[in-house]
Amino acid sequence: MAKEIRDLTNADCLxxxxxxxxxxxxxxxxxxxxxRVTLVDSLIPEYGGNLFNIAGIEDQxxxxxxxxRDEYSMDYLVQxxxxxxxxxxxxxxxxxxxxxxxxxxxNCRAQLSILEACxxxxxxxxxxxxxxRQMYGKPDxxxxxxRHLLHPTDVNGINKMAGEWYHIVxxxxxxxxxxxxxxxxxxxxxxxxxxxxxxxxxIWIKRLxxxxxxxxxxxxxxxxxxxxxxxxxxxxxxxxxxxxxxxxIFNLGSDETINLRDLAALCVAxxxxxxxxxxxxxxxxxxxxxxxxxxxxxxxxxxxxxxxxVNLREGLKRTLEFYRANKEKYW
Numbered sequence: 001m002a003k004e005i006r007d008l009t010n011a012d013c014l015x016x017x018x019x020x021x022x023x024x025x026x027x028x029x030x031x032x033x034x035x036r037v038t039l040v041d042s043l044i045p046e047y048g049g050n051l052f053n054i055a056g057i058e059d060q061x062x063x064x065x066x067x068x069r070d071e072y073s074m075d076y077l078v079q080x081x082x083x084x085x086x087x088x089x090x091x092x093x094x095x096x097x098x099x100x101x102x103x104x105x106x107n108c109r110a111q112l113s114i115l116e117a118c119x120x121x122x123x124x125x126x127x128x129x130x131x132x133r134q135m136y137g138k139p140d141x142x143x144x145x146x147r148h149l150l151h152p153t154d155v156n157g158i159n160k161m162a163g164e165w166y167h168i169v170x171x172x173x174x175x176x177x178x179x180x181x182x183x184x185x186x187x188x189x190x191x192x193x194x195x196x197x198x199x200x201x202x203i204w205i206k207r208l209x210x211x212x213x214x215x216x217x218x219x220x221x222x223x224x225x226x227x228x229x230x231x232x233x234x235x236x237x238x239x240x241x242x243x244x245x246x247x248x249i250f251n252l253g254s255d256e257t258i259n260l261r262d263l264a265a266l267c268v269a270x271x272x273x274x275x276x277x278x279x280x281x282x283x284x285x286x287x288x289x290x291x292x293x294x295x296x297x298x299x300x301x302x303x304x305x306x307x308x309x310v311n312l313r314e315g316l317k318r319t320l321e322f323y324r325a326n327k328e329k330y331w
Contacts (some may be wrong), residue, residue, distance in 0.1 A: 005234070006241035009034035014081045016040045016068050016114070017049070017088035018061075021191040022130065024053030025229050026085055026236060031060045033237075040077055040088070042067040047090065048192040052329040068110040074117040083240050084127045086114060086167075089160065093134065093288055096156035107159035108166075115170045115178075127167060127178040128240045133251070133293060135161040135182070142223075143296035146182075146249055154288040168247065177246040179239045184252050184295050188229030188315060189322035193330050201226070204267055205323055206331065207274075214268070214276035217285060220261030225254040225294040228315035231308040238304040245304060253295030254308050263312075270316045 013030050017023040018039025030037045039061055041049040054061060066073040068088045078084060089107050090096065096103035111129075118125050134157040135150045152158050167178035185199055193202035204214045227235075235252055239245045258266070264276035281289065300306045310318075323330060 005033070005237045007033075008237075008241070011035045011082045012038075012080060013083045013085065014038050014040065014077060015085045015087060017047075019043060019049035019051060019053055019063070020087065021048055021053075021188075022186060022229060022232060022236075023085070023087045024050075024190050025188070026087070026233055027054060027061055028057055029233050029237065031057050037061040038077070038081075039063045040066050040068065040073075042088075046092070046095070050190070050192075050329070052326070053190045068114060069105055071113045071117065074114050075121055078114070078117045078125060079121045081122060081125050084114075084118065084125050085236065085240070086111070086127055086129045089130070089163075090156065091132075093154045093156045094284060096154055096159070097284070097288065100155040103155050103159050107156065108162045111163035111166050115166055115176060118176050119170060119174050123174065123176055125176065126240060126246065127176065128236050129164060129167045129178060129180045130236070131164040131180045131182045131249070132157070132160045133182050133184050133295060134290070135164070136290075136293070138290045139293055142292060143253065143294050144251070145296040146251055146299055153290055164249065168249065171247045179245045179247070180249045181235055181239060181300075182249065182251045182295075183227070183232060184254070184293075185224055185226045186229055186232045186252075187226055188319050191229075191319075193323060204264070205319060206327075208267055208271045209320070209323055209327060211274070214264045214274065216260050216264050216276055216278045217281045218260075218278075218289065220264070220278045221259045222289070223257050223259050223292040223294060224263070225257050226312055226315070227252055227254055227308055228310035228318070231310055234309075235300060235304070235306045238306050239300075242304055248299075248303070250300040250303070251295040251297050252300065253297035254312075256312050257294045258312065266313065267316060270313060271320055
């Protein structure tokens, strides 16, 4: 990385969604960097929070079981913080279509509540918001840069788009410093694997380890890019500690792109066994599929010096090793 992450010793950090996949990995990194860390998580079963995610650092972080939709809790929790890593969200695209109002509450209204709490209680806080590539929808061109039109294919993408823009408006109008990272397919240890609510790669990993075939939907030729969680954390921390990142939106991405059929074959190879089968899309999935997607991440590379360092084969190897060792905590 061209830029160094600024010293975070004794920095007071709040992570919403802190017991989830990215949040708990970020907590571990912040503890290593000497920060004081408070995690907020609702532990609602569908959303990926897992107390085992902080095994080994339980005594070095504070945990507050609260829902980001609770304005009174957030009013209290944002006070005095140096950094807010705003990672809480509803990530399941299908859930957002089946229950759009809950997705609206979590990905839209709750984001506004958090920003209002910051404006009133702690306007000096610095916020990193984890957004999603989903808001681009079916790409008009590849690779997708930040100037690409936004035309989401599902309710989740629309609400995440609104959540992101609330952050940018509060940055521009009220001076509550906020930066948004449009994440691509992030994977690694501590992701939800019991279903595909967080990422399809999670259920693939579970099936491989359980000796069941991976299901590849459609023709399997859809192209994707992936970021190992450690690389995503580098981006989050660089964005947090670079003053001229605030008010900006950045894509994350990868130099490696791969179609899903080849990805399934790679997973089998790295696992040392297993199989995959290509099957038609389930009827409720086809309308929200985005086809090929991979990002142009030159903006964040140019401004923050970020680029991914863990290649896909190595990332999958580390991920499979983690779940083989800890599967009873995640199945």
